[in-house]
Amino acid sequence: MKNTVVVGAQWGDEGKAKITDLLAEYADVIIRYQGGCNAGHTVVVNNETYKFHLIPSGVLYKNKFCFIGAGTVIHPETFLKETQDLIQRGVDLSSLKISPLATITLPYHIDIDGINETNSNKNKIGTTKKGIGPTYSDKIGRYGLKIQDLYDEESLNTRLDAILPLKNKILEKVYNSKTYSKEEILERCREYAIIFKPYLCTDWVQKLSNAIKEDKKILFEGAQGIMLDIDYGTYPYVTSSNPIGGAAATGSGIGPTHIKNIIGVTKAYITRVGEGPFITELTDSIGDKIRTIGGEYGTTTGRPRRCGWFDAVLSRYCVLVGGLTQMAITKIDVFNDFDELKVCIAYKDKRNGKLYNDYPTNINLHKYLEPVYETFKGWNSDISNAKSLEDLPLNARTYLKKLEELVGIPIKIISVGADREQTIILENPFK
Ligand code: IMP
Numbered sequence: 001m002k003n004t005v006v007v008g009a010q011w012g013d014e015g016k017a018k019i020t021d022l023l024a025e026y027a028d029v030i031i032r033y034q035g036g037c038n039a040g041h042t043v044v045v046n047n048e049t050y051k052f053h054l055i056p057s058g059v060l061y062k063n064k065f066c067f068i069g070a071g072t073v074i075h076p077e078t079f080l081k082e083t084q085d086l087i088q089r090g091v092d093l094s095s096l097k098i099s100p101l102a103t104i105t106l107p108y109h110i111d112i113d114g115i116n117e118t119n120s121n122k123n124k125i126g127t128t129k130k131g132i133g134p135t136y137s138d139k140i141g142r143y144g145l146k147i148q149d150l151y152d153e154e155s156l157n158t159r160l161d162a163i164l165p166l167k168n169k170i171l172e173k174v175y176n177s178k179t180y181s182k183e184e185i186l187e188r189c190r191e192y193a194i195i196f197k198p199y200l201c202t203d204w205v206q207k208l209s210n211a212i213k214e215d216k217k218i219l220f221e222g223a224q225g226i227m228l229d230i231d232y233g234t235y236p237y238v239t240s241s242n243p244i245g246g247a248a249a250t251g252s253g254i255g256p257t258h259i260k261n262i263i264g265v266t267k268a269y270i271t272r273v274g275e276g277p278f279i280t281e282l283t284d285s286i287g288d289k290i291r292t293i294g295g296e297y298g299t300t301t302g303r304p305r306r307c308g309w310f311d312a313v314l315s316r317y318c319v320l321v322g323g324l325t326q327m328a329i330t331k332i333d334v335f336n337d338f339d340e341l342k343v344c345i346a347y348k349d350k351r352n353g354k355l356y357n358d359y360p361t362n363i364n365l366h367k368y369l370e371p372v373y374e375t376f377k378g379w380n381s382d383i384s385n386a387k388s389l390e391d392l393p394l395n396a397r398t399y400l401k402k403l404e405e406l407v408g409i410p411i412k413i414i415s416v417g418a419d420r421e422q423t424i425i426l427e428n429p430f431k
Helices: 016-024 076-088 107-119 132-140 147-151 153-174 182-199 204-213 247-252 285-294 312-322 363-368 394-407
Strands: 004-008 029-032 041-045 048-052 065-068 096-098 218-221 261-267 269-272 306-311 326-330 340-349 369-377 411-415 423-425
Touching: 004 016, 016 041, 016 218, 016 261, 016 326, 016 411, 016 423, 065 204, 076 182, 096 182, 107 132, 107 153, 147 153, 147 182, 153 182, 261 269, 261 312, 269 285, 285 306, 306 312, 306 369, 312 340, 312 394, 326 394, 340 394, 363 369, 369 394, 394 411
Parallel strands: 004 218, 004 261, 029 065, 029 218, 065 096, 261 326, 306 340, 326 411
Antiparallel strands: 041 048, 269 306, 340 369, 411 423
């Protein structure tokens, strides 16, 4: 059994898509298991750029079973656009399947997310405004619609009779926003049923059981990052799902005993979009330099990302809560032209000098914490064509070795550029 999960081990945007795309070549089954169209996964193949929000990037390979699991929330219009764009570019989607248990993002979820973000400045999370929080809230509150509900108009009617009066009251009285008639939502649901039909996987239990029995190689594709986890991230500045490795099991319907490896993808530095604490954030010219060279602007929203030095304290925490067995380091080439690099090895409380080697999960403390750095020499050369560890300059190897030591798990993949080819794979989990 070689089943492998790829998760982001920072605040998202670590370059997971490139790593999943690379590993997908060796996998038989690829499963996206949480999040929604808040994700933006960019893959570059032969200088062609593909941007995915909901669909597993594994669809770029032929004959792989690509599955969108029950843990996801699906905005039908985004799904439609993404499938149409891919089909237009000649990508065969016949192996793409979606769980009937995935939850639908309805129009009012997006309205509410947008209003929350514009009006309540004090509580602003900096969301992607894709309706993620409101959709997951309804799912957990049992006011959501699953894709399977679209195919039985009688039960859909009953469900909407239970959901809409309450939802409309909230929209009108709390949000002072547009309400939705049952006919309007029913009409949309009829359209959604058509959109999902070609991809609906009613026999997913059988398909995934067979994959396990036949010892197929399963790749679980995470979205966002561990520090955005609803339970373990910097709450409330988080997304509304669980990007930790364990969610691969709950979100896909395949139990944790079928998972062998969990790869934590980390940039050689850190970025974050939206609000929330970020102890190693650089608000100076070094942060600007990283943003410019690294092209650090959101795939989904275009927002400039906040940039900072690598944080080993945070990474060790991600190893624990994310169940990481190894790291994939991306974007190390962004440092080609840096004289020196820093890595945060501990936090210091500005009030009393107390040192923290373990990540404090109480974010109310974070405003008092400052990073303690260790400094490394840069390599001042272009490493974007390196094919092996030996091709990297000594200073780059020293930097990576130190990250391994500080984080406590091995680095198995090093990405030195956006293209598939620009990757040093020290060990492939599927081989
Ligand atoms: P939401 O997921 O749209 O509700 O946004 C909640 C927080 O997660 C915000 O800070 C977003 O910027 C962040 N976020 C959501 N998806 C991603 C992602 O794919 N990459 C990076 N940040 C994300």
